[in-house]
Amino acid sequence: DADVTQTPRNRITKTGKRIMLECSQTKGHDRMYWYRQDPGLGLRLIYYSFDVKDINKGEISDGYSVSRQAQAKFSLSLESAIPNQTALYFCATSDPLNTNYNEQFFGPGTRLTVL
């Protein structure tokens, strides 16, 4: 079974709609992240959470919000989707106690298309 799961895997929606992407993990990690991937731009950090009560904006948080419902769950919302939010979205986790190199573990991604 996958350690980091994302739902849905694919979603097509219309401009102005509210969309929620969900991420769940069974790794027991405190830290969770949301990234978007665009061709030629790599991955850019949207939001990150170091524990349930600690949520922080990343480099491109405008137009997005998040909710950390539990240690294992971290949701990303687009309150009013727009076409330039069409991208591949990844959730990731990491273990702060692994101070050697802080590897991040990624989910399989959600492909979102906003028409």
Added chain:
Amino acid sequence: GNSVTQMEGPVTLSEEAFLTINCTYTATGYPSLFWYVQYPGEGLQLLLKATKADDKGSNKGFEATYRKETTSFHLEKGSVQVSDSAVYFCALRTINRGGKLIFGQGTELSVKP
């Protein structure tokens, strides 16, 4: 600020060819450096890492050496296989960013039989 720059792709090689994907970085302090790989339809996974200057990371035949003097972390493999076809991301982590990663733009590798 901190940033990572990779050579542009796509890179197309024949099986058993030698691979180099260039990566240079800009960072304050002493970052840890990583290569992540993304196989088609999957999320990223850590390929190798190096945490200090002159360290060599290696995994699955891939290698990269942390060169502080040239601020580089180039990925190499002596003989690529079709199964190595993927997108490769160079990334850095600095302590003062709380463990967050900064990624390069990714380099797509296609290996032909």
